[in-house]
Amino acid sequence: MLHGENLTLTYKDGEGLVDALHGLSLSIEDHQFIGILGPSGCGKSSLLYLLSGLRKPTKGEVYLDDRPYSKMPERERVELRRTEFGFVFQQHFLINYLTALENVMVSAPVQDRAHAEQGKALLADLGLGEKLHRFPYELSGGERQRVAIARAMIHRPRVIFADEPTGLLDRRTGLQVMALLRSYREQGSLIAVTHNPEILAEADLIVRLRDGQIASMEDRVARQTQEAAK
Ligand SMILES: Nc1ncnc2c1ncn2[C@@H]1O[C@H](COP(=O)(O)OP(=O)(O)OP(=O)(O)O)[C@@H](O)[C@H]1O
Numbered sequence: 001m002l003h004g005e006n007l008t009l010t011y012k013d014g015e016g017l018v019d020a021l022h023g024l025s026l027s028i029e030d031h032q033f034i035g036i037l038g039p040s041g042c043g044k045s046s047l048l049y050l051l052s053g054l055r056k057p058t059k060g061e062v063y064l065d066d067r068p069y070s071k072m073p074e075r076e077r078v079e080l081r082r083t084e085f086g087f088v089f090q091q092h093f094l095i096n097y098l099t100a101l102e103n104v105m106v107s108a109p110v111q112d113r114a115h116a117e118q119g120k121a122l123l124a125d126l127g128l129g130e131k132l133h134r135f136p137y138e139l140s141g142g143e144r145q146r147v148a149i150a151r152a153m154i155h156r157p158r159v160i161f162a163d164e165p166t167g168l169l170d171r172r173t174g175l176q177v178m179a180l181l182r183s184y185r186e187q188g189s190l191i192a193v194t195h196n197p198e199i200l201a202e203a204d205l206i207v208r209l210r211d212g213q214i215a216s217m218e219d220r221v222a223r224q225t226q227e228a229a230k
Pocket residue numbers: 011012013018019020038039040041042043044045046047
């Protein structure tokens with residue numbers, strides 16, 4: 001469904017060129033939960049930016065259902081991100097003058113009562129049922145992160161891109177949030193970047209990155225076989 005082919009991303013900074021990814025290929029199927037692990041700076045966020053079309057690769061191509069991003073007009077790519085993708089970023093980018101519920105509704109396809117009810121239900125599932133009308137500055141970092149997660153889910157995207165979705169949460173809340181994100185697989189795919197392998201226990205595929213390349217890939221069967229051998 002989503003396929004990155006031979007992806008290379010080179011950033012230019014003040015001092016020169018930084019190679020964030022080189023020659024990486026990865027395919028994601030519908031209803032798959034993919035976990036991406038790797039040390040800080042290995043290119044995890046960069047990979048999400050390319051797969052979601054937020055950045056253009058220096059080399060390589062990304063395809064959604066065999067349609068290459070480079071052949072889509074920018075307007076179509078923007079529309080794709082708005083309707084088919086949901087994002088949970090490392091920084092959550094909530095709108096400060098909107099309440100928690102209003103921030104979630106920004107992503108709703110229609111501003112009707114049914115979606116407002118869905119938004120409330122999602123926030124309640126994420127433990128924020130009592131804080132629907134708080135502004136971001138009245139919420140903790142982890143609470144804001146959960147608002148961003150509800151915002152990424154309300155329009156039922158085909159793919160959710162989540163960058164450290166539990167990074168700001170305590171262990172118990174993190175596991176609850178992952179359970180909700182994981183259940184999303186019935187509707188679409190989930191690509192989650194993390195430093196914490198524990199939250200990827202149920203992933204269909206775990207991809208480990210090192211220095212902008214895939215160091216290893218393990219599907220669920222391989223992991224179970226390894227566990228059994230221990
Ligand atoms: N805008 C930028 N300009 C220059 N270099 C960048 C830029 N963004 C990222 N990099 C570099 O690209 C490499 C990959 O960065 P990336 O953010 O993808 O890593 P990451 O795996 O997400 O790290 P972390 O776990 O810390 O979030 C790093 O060496 C980083 O310093």
